[in-house]
Amino acid sequence: MLNIKDLQVSIEDKQILKGINLDIKPGEVHAIMGPNGSGKSTLANVLAGREEYEVTGGSVTFEGEDLLELEVDERARAGIFLAFQYPVEIPGVSTSNFLKSTVNAVRLERGQEELNAAQMLKYIREKLDMVGMDPKFLKRSLNEGFSGGEKKRNEMLQMALLEPKLAVLDETDSGLDIDALRIVADAVNKLRSENRSFVIVTHYQRLLNYIVPDYVHVLYNGRIVKSGDKSLSLQLEEKGYDWIKEEVAAIEG
Amino acid sequence: MTTITQDRFAEAKAQFQQLFEKDVQQLNGQAEQPLHQLRLQAIQRLPDLNFPTRRDEDFKYTNFNRALNLSYQQGANVMIDSANIDAYRLNDIAPIQLVFINGEWNAALSKMDKLPEGLTITSIAEALQNDAYKAWIEAQYNKETEGNAAFTALNLAFAKDGVFVHVNKGVVIESSIQLLHLAIVDDQAMVISPQLFVQAETSAQVSFIETHDAAKGHQGAYLSNGIARFALDANAHVSHYRIQNDSQEAFKLTNIDIVQERDSVFRGYTIDLGGRIVRNNLGAEQTGVGADTNMFGVYLGKGDQHIDNQSFMDHASAHCTSNELYKGILTDKARGVFNGKVMVRKDAQKINAFQQNSSLVLSKTAIMDTKPQLEIYADDVRCSHGATIGQLDEDSVFYLRSRGLNDAAARALLQHAFILEVLENIDSEDLQDHIEGLIKAKFAE
Numbered sequence: 001m002l003n004i005k006d007l008q009v010s011i012e013d014k015q016i017l018k019g020i021n022l023d024i025k026p027g028e029v030h031a032i033m034g035p036n037g038s039g040k041s042t043l044a045n046v047l048a049g050r051e052e053y054e055v056t057g058g059s060v061t062f063e064g065e066d067l068l069e070l071e072v073d074e075r076a077r078a079g080i081f082l083a084f085q086y087p088v089e090i091p092g093v094s095t096s097n098f099l100k101s102t103v104n105a106v107r108l109e110r111g112q113e114e115l116n117a118a119q120m121l122k123y124i125r126e127k128l129d130m131v132g133m134d135p136k137f138l139k140r141s142l143n144e145g146f147s148g149g150e151k152k153r154n155e156m157l158q159m160a161l162l163e164p165k166l167a168v169l170d171e172t173d174s175g176l177d178i179d180a181l182r183i184v185a186d187a188v189n190k191l192r193s194e195n196r197s198f199v200i201v202t203h204y205q206r207l208l209n210y211i212v213p214d215y216v217h218v219l220y221n222g223r224i225v226k227s228g229d230k231s232l233s234l235q236l237e238e239k240g241y242d243w244i245k246e247e248v249a250a251i252e253g
Numbered sequence: 254m255t256t257i258t259q260d261r262f263a264e265a266k267a268q269f270q271q272l273f274e275k276d277v278q279q280l281n282g283q284a285e286q287p288l289h290q291l292r293l294q295a296i297q298r299l300p301d302l303n304f305p306t307r308r309d310e311d312f313k314y315t316n317f318n319r320a321l322n323l324s325y326q327q328g329a330n331v332m333i334d335s336a337n338i339d340a341y342r343l344n345d346i347a348p349i350q351l352v353f354i355n356g357e358w359n360a361a362l363s364k365m366d367k368l369p370e371g372l373t374i375t376s377i378a379e380a381l382q383n384d385a386y387k388a389w390i391e392a393q394y395n396k397e398t399e400g401n402a403a404f405t406a407l408n409l410a411f412a413k414d415g416v417f418v419h420v421n422k423g424v425v426i427e428s429s430i431q432l433l434h435l436a437i438v439d440d441q442a443m444v445i446s447p448q449l450f451v452q453a454e455t456s457a458q459v460s461f462i463e464t465h466d467a468a469k470g471h472q473g474a475y476l477s478n479g480i481a482r483f484a485l486d487a488n489a490h491v492s493h494y495r496i497q498n499d500s501q502e503a504f505k506l507t508n509i510d511i512v513q514e515r516d517s518v519f520r521g522y523t524i525d526l527g528g529r530i531v532r533n534n535l536g537a538e539q540t541g542v543g544a545d546t547n548m549f550g551v552y553l554g555k556g557d558q559h560i561d562n563q564s565f566m567d568h569a570s571a572h573c574t575s576n577e578l579y580k581g582i583l584t585d586k587a588r589g590v591f592n593g594k595v596m597v598r599k600d601a602q603k604i605n606a607f608q609q610n611s612s613l614v615l616s617k618t619a620i621m622d623t624k625p626q627l628e629i630y631a632d633d634v635r636c637s638h639g640a641t642i643g644q645l646d647e648d649s650v651f652y653l654r655s656r657g658l659n660d661a662a663a664r665a666l667l668q669h670a671f672i673l674e675v676l677e678n679i680d681s682e683d684l685q686d687h688i689e690g691l692i693k694a695k696f697a698e
Contacts, residue, residue, distance in 0.1 A: 048655055076657035088652040092670025101666070102656040109657070141670075158656060 001026050001063060001197050002047075002166055008057035009039075009046055016042045018222035019058065024166070027194040031208055031233060032201045034219035035241045040201045041085070043219070044170035047199070048082035049075050062166070076102075077109035079165035083155040083172045083184075089143040095154070096138035099124055099161060106162050127160040131187050149180030156187035167191070168199045173207040185210030205237035218244055262304045262403075265321040270296060272444070273410055276327045287387070288378040288413075291394045295409035302403040314590045314622045315561040317404075317532050320476045320504035327411060328355035328445040328475065331437050337468065338362055338435065346683050347431035347462050349374070351416060354435055356445035356477075358414035371424030372459070377415035377450060386417065386452070393450055393482050401508055401534060408446045408480045408508075415448030420457035420489075429460040429492075429681070436466070436500060438473035447479035447507075453489035453517075460492040462684065467500035467527065474502040474529075481509040485517035487541060492520040492680065496688060499527040501556065508534045515541030515570070522679065523550040524688055525560045525581075526695050536565040539573040539601075550579035551675050551688075553695050554587025554619070561590035566608075568601040568634075577608040580675050582668055583619035590622045595636060597629040604631070608638040613645060613671055665696045 002024040009017040016039045024030055034040050046053050047060070049072030060067040062078065070078060090098075103123070104114040115123060128135055133153050143151050152172060159167055172184050188198060188211050200211060208216075208230065216232040217224045220241070225248050226232065236244075260266070273296045277284060304321065305312040333354060342350055351374070352362035358376065365374055380386040394409055420426060434447055453459055465477065477499060485491055491511075499505055505528040511519050525531050537546040552560040566575045575595070583589045591610040612621040625638040645667050653663035672692060679685040 050651065071654070071660070072651060073654040073657055073659050073663070076655055082655050084652065084655075088646075088648050090649050090652070090667070090670065092673045093653075093666055098653070098656075098666070101658060101662070102653075105657040105659070105662070162657065 002067075002199075003061045004058070005060075006058035007046070007055070007060060009042055010054045010056050011042070011052060015056070016222055017046070020224060022217070022224065024197050024199065026165075026197055027192075028215065029192065029198040029200065029211065029213045031213040031216045032199060032219055033203070033205070033216060033233060033236060036203070038219045039222045040203070040219050041170055044082065044168050044199070044201045047080065047168050048072065048170075076162070077106050081159050081162055081164035081167040083159060083167065083169045085171045085174060087143050087151040087155055089141075089146070091141045091144050093142045094138070095140055095142050096124070098142050099138070099158070102158070103161050124161065127157055130160055130190060131156045131183065133157055148175060149177065149183065152176060152180055153183050156184060160187060160191060165195065166197045166199070168201070170201050171203060173202055173204060181207060182210060205233045208233045220244055220248060262318075262321065265304070266299055268324065269299065269407060269410070272325060272327060276411070286378060287381040291381075291391065292410050292412075295394065295406045298406045299403065299410070302406055304403045305401065311563060311592065314588070315530065315532055315559065317504065317506060317530055319530060320506070323442040323474055323476070325442050325444045325476060328357065328443040330354045330357040330359055333435075333437060333468070335362060338433070341433050341435060341464055341466050343429070343431050343462060343464070343684075343687065346681060346687070347429040349428065350431045350433055352433045352435070353414065353447065355437060355443055355475075356412070356414065356434070356447060358416075369424070369426055371421035372426055373417075373419040374430070375417050377417045377448060378413070380417035380450075386419065389452065389484065390417065390450060396510070401506075404478050404506055405480060405508055407444070408448065408478045411444055411478075412446035412448040415450060418449070418451045418459070420453045420459045422454040423456045424454075425458040426460070429462050429684075432461060432463045434463065434465045434477075435468055436475055436477070436503065437468045437471045438475045438500070439471055440473060442473065443475045445475055445477040447477065449481040451481070451483045451491065453483070453485050453491050455486045456488045457486070458490040460494075460680075462494040463496065465495070465497045465499050465505075465527075467498075467503065472500045472502055474504070475500070476504045477506070479507045481507070483509075483511040483519065485511070485513045485519060487514045488516045489514070490518045492522075494522045494524070494679075494684065496524045496691065497527055497531065498691065501527065501529055501558070503528045505531040507532070509536065511537040511546070513537060513539050513541060513544040513546065516543040517541065518545045518547075520547040520680070521549065523548075523562065524691075525550070525552040526691060528558065528560070531558070531560040532563070533561070534563045534565070536567065537575070538567040539570050539575075542570045542572045544570065544573045546573075546575040547678070548575075548577040548579075549675050549678050550581070551672055551692070552579070552581035552589055553692065554581065554583040554589055555695075555698065556585050556587065558587045560587070561592075563592045564594065566593070566595045566606060568595070568597045568604045568606060571600060571602045571604065573601065573604045575604075575606045578675055578678070579610045580612070580672055581621070582613045582615065582671065583621055584615040586616075586618045588620045591640070592624045592626065593638070594626040595628070595638070597631050597634050597636065599630040601631045602633045604634045606634070606636040609640070611641045611671075612643075613668065614642055615644065665693070668696060669693070
């Protein structure tokens with residue numbers, strides 16, 4: 001589904017990613033961990049289509065198509081969803097109108113008919129229930145004055161509504177209390193299916209107590225230096241990242 | 254020795270004088286009527302008045318005199334199929350409709366039978382025949398207007414179909430009154446002179462919606478030079494909406510003066526979508542304690558449009574409030590101007606004045622000039638003002654696009670959200686929807 005080959009990325013002439021290789025098949029959940037400054041968020045942002053990053057080498061294909069050639073909105077309509085670390089507050093844009101516009105924009109792209117007002121309401125209510133969000137938020141401006149947990153819940157609501165093929169969670173768990181963390185984990189677990197893949201970028205192992213990944217990758221200094229299964233994340237939790245850094249130093253030594 | 258200064262506007266003035274004489278020849282016996290005498294006095298003042306130039310502080314950013322370079326005819330009715338008017342009627346919001354084609358009142362197209370009791374709507378010519386109204390109307394004709402005296406004189410000289418509205422004490426007019434102005438101008442430029450004079454007695458309530466459009470397919474140049482005068486008695490409530498969607502070739506000047514007695518409430522809304530050079534002068538004087546004035550404005554400039562809003566809030570009495578909120582979006586080579594003066598006179602204690610102007614400037618060649626001016630002579634008052642000029646927040650654009658909205662849709666949504674803060678102050682939901690629709694259409698152009 002997603003194929004990353006030797007991806008090299010710079011920002012303001014500083015190389016951040018130095019050759020990432022990653023192959024994600026339908027239905028898989030991949031966790032990307034690593035210390036601060038290792039390039040985790042850069043990877044998430046490049047997949048989402050942020051323009052301030054310069055891809056200097058390598059390739060990313062999504063369902064066989066060159067992902068890097070697609071604009072951010074084209075990626076969204078093609079089925080990629082990015083859950084933001086810091087969702088933006090947008091005064092004056094009602095949450096409800098925004099959700100309707102996005103759902104129909106994505107549906108049209110997939111050759112589905114637009115939902116009418118009644119169908120839309122039903123669909124949104126269903127997903128609100130799923131993520132446990134109070135319908136009163138629909139009337140408010142998008143994320144404006146939402147607490148951290150409410151914003152993340154809103155991200156999960158959008159993920160549920162847009163039914164992506166690939167969801168990238170960029171440190172969605174950072175700064176969340178345990179209740180909010182469960183909201184995120186629940187939403188991901190409910191949406192897990194054989195056709196939908198997840199890339200979960202996280203700094204902390206805690207989220208992986210709730211979302212069991214198929215693969216864990218450790219990103220360090222712009223490269224994936226270690227891959228494994230769930231047990232790798234437990235190892236990291238116990239021992240921190242220093243042993244990884246030492247291993248890398250020994251090899252590069 | 255006498256110095257003779259060349260009047261740089263001599264030619265323009267001569268043109269208007271000739272045009273006036275030509276118009277008089279077609280009057281057929283109305284020349285003796287009081288209105289004609291007032292018009293005559295106005296044109297006779299013209300030679301001594303100066304058109305504003307950019308050397309005048311209030312016209313520093315706006316060269317409205319470009320309107321004087323055209324060769325004009327007096328605006329007049331042209332034949333139009335009634336069906337072609339329907340698109341401009343606000344039937345659900347304003348059942349009373351006064352229709353003006355090129356400034357001339359068209360009775361057949363207007364809808365004003367069965368006016369509610371206590372509401373008088375008539376021409377100014379007719380109102381002048383009534384002793385109850387005459388003195389006030391004459392006072393309007395003789396009122397000094399600073400800075401805009403020449404254009405005001407032109408309006409008073411050329412307007413033949415001014416509207417006079419009087420609302421009796423305690424009478425509440427529930428539905429709005431639409432003044433539907435339609436310009437049907439092609440190659441021959443025209444002078445159009447809208448006029449609205451309103452008297453609201455104690456505790457009366459009334460709402461006006463002026464719509465200014467150019468008929469589809471008729472995008473000729475014209476000078477629309479309008480005035481409106483409002484006199485609010487104690488506790489009167491008057492709303493005045495002006496939705497301006499004139500031709501891209503139109504020169505649009507509007508002078509609005511409001512005088513408010515105690516506890517009266519005025520709500521003015523200026524929505525500027527069309528026009529080539531647009532200049533609005535909105536002035537409110539609070540002569541009675543406890544008066545409340547609201548001025549809301551939206552301006553959307555594209556292409557070469559130039560939209561200039563001047564407001565003058567004169568707090569002349571104690572315990573009054575004023576609230577001004579103007580927001581606009583400029584792109585291409587459009588230019589916007591906001592100049593908000595707030596005067597608090599010596600005895601106007603305990604007043605509360607708020608003013609805010611915010612603009613989005615979306616292209617490198619668009620320009621916004623904003624200038625709040627506060628003059629405060631009382632010592633126990635609250636005045637706040639703010640002005641911002643900025644661009645769309647790119648993080649917000651990215652966020653919306655990351656959910657599948659294309660770039661144009663994301664930007665349109667954010668622009669709409671920006672303007673919404675003003676539109677939320679519109680009392681009628683139907684009218685707000687209507688205006689939102691016009692704004693969306695303008696964004697989509």
